[in-house]
Amino acid sequence: MKPDGVAAQAEPSDLDLVRGIKSGDEGAFEQMVQRYHARVYSLSYGVLRNAEDAEEATQDSFLTLYRKIGTFDESKKFFSWFYRVALNQAYSRARRRKPGTAVSIDDFLPKFASDGHIASPELTDWTTSVEDGVIARELAQKAGDFIADLPPAYRDVIWMYDVEEMATADIAETLEISIPALKSRLHRARLYVRQRLSEVSRGPAQAEAR
Amino acid sequence: MTDWTCRQVILDLLGEYEDGTMAAPERADFERHIEMCPPCVRFLTSYRATGKMLKSLKPEEIPSDLAQSVLAFVRARARKP
Numbered sequence: 449m450k451p452d453g454v455a456a457q458a459e460p461s462d463l464d465l466v467r468g469i470k471s472g473d474e475g476a477f478e479q480m481v482q483r484y485h486a487r488v489y490s491l492s493y494g495v496l497r498n499a500e501d502a503e504e505a506t507q508d509s510f511l512t513l514y515r516k517i518g519t520f521d522e523s524k525k526f527f528s529w530f531y532r533v534a535l536n537q538a539y540s541r542a543r544r545r546k547p548g549t550a551v552s553i554d555d556f557l558p559k560f561a562s563d564g565h566i567a568s569p570e571l572t573d574w575t576t577s578v579e580d581g582v583i584a585r586e587l588a589q590k591a592g593d594f595i596a597d598l599p600p601a602y603r604d605v606i607w608m609y610d611v612e613e614m615a616t617a618d619i620a621e622t623l624e625i626s627i628p629a630l631k632s633r634l635h636r637a638r639l640y641v642r643q644r645l646s647e648v649s650r651g652p653a654q655a656e657a658r
Numbered sequence: 659m660t661d662w663t664c665r666q667v668i669l670d671l672l673g674e675y676e677d678g679t680m681a682a683p684e685r686a687d688f689e690r691h692i693e694m695c696p697p698c699v700r701f702l703t704s705y706r707a708t709g710k711m712l713k714s715l716k717p718e719e720i721p722s723d724l725a726q727s728v729l730a731f732v733r734a735r736a737r738k739p
Binding site for chain 2: 494503
């Protein structure tokens with residue numbers, strides 16, 4: 449018996465639904481799909497930037513959820529686990545579409561002279577071109593490709609924070625890292641994306657010497 | 659008062675400055691460097707533009723029948739090994 453009317457009307461928690469799915473309750477699975485399909489699609493779309501691929505990645509993520517829910521540790525936060533499942537599905541699909549190897553982030557960090565000054569100051573401000581919607585979309589597409597090239601430790605942090613705009617504590621929990629480690633990776637990943645965007649915006653002839 | 663180099667400002671301090679967790683004295687030193695250093699101003703501008711641009715990678719709309727297509731997909735495959 450429910451203790452009171454409020455509890456009887458309350459939405460089931462994620463953990464309630466997880467336990468329902470584990471016990472074969474189809475309704476619990478349906479509710480989980482209703483609750484999270486938009487967020488999973490959103491992150492998949494960001495990685496793949498194609499509606500059809502994002503939909504298929506979303507389907508695969510929920511199939512994995514359905515099949516692997518038995519491996520979920522109920523002492524952990526469900527969505528952190530599922531977010532990682534979905535992110536892996538999206539990146540796995542992206543790799544199949546465009547195989548590649550992760551870049552070394554150190555190759556794309558800003559360079560400094562021996563006295564600590566910026567080695568090659570940017571002569572033009574490429575960010576003004578972002579005011580043009582078409583150019584901004586092209587650059588954003590490139591930024592997405594650059595992120596996909598990153599090692600997962602950096603890729604996932606910048607994706608969750610800057611694209612998905614997840615809370616710092618949720619990201620740290622999902623990735624099982626400390627807040628200082630998260631901030632350090634985020635900053636380095638942003639420096640990397642900024643550097644690569646600067647280089648493609650100026651063209652190879654004007655690219656900073658690396 | 660500390661005279662930071664561009665390297666320190668960009669590599670070591672910028673992230674902390676941007677997330678608002680930098681202590682007031684360091685913040686003042688950081689801003690003093692930025693005010694005196696046009697290359698760092700341009701760098702900061704492009705660093706912020708990068709973060710802003712990344713938010714546009716989110717989809718503008720979710721397919722209206724997505725939940726149903728997910729359910730149909732999973733039901734069709736759930737019992738296969």
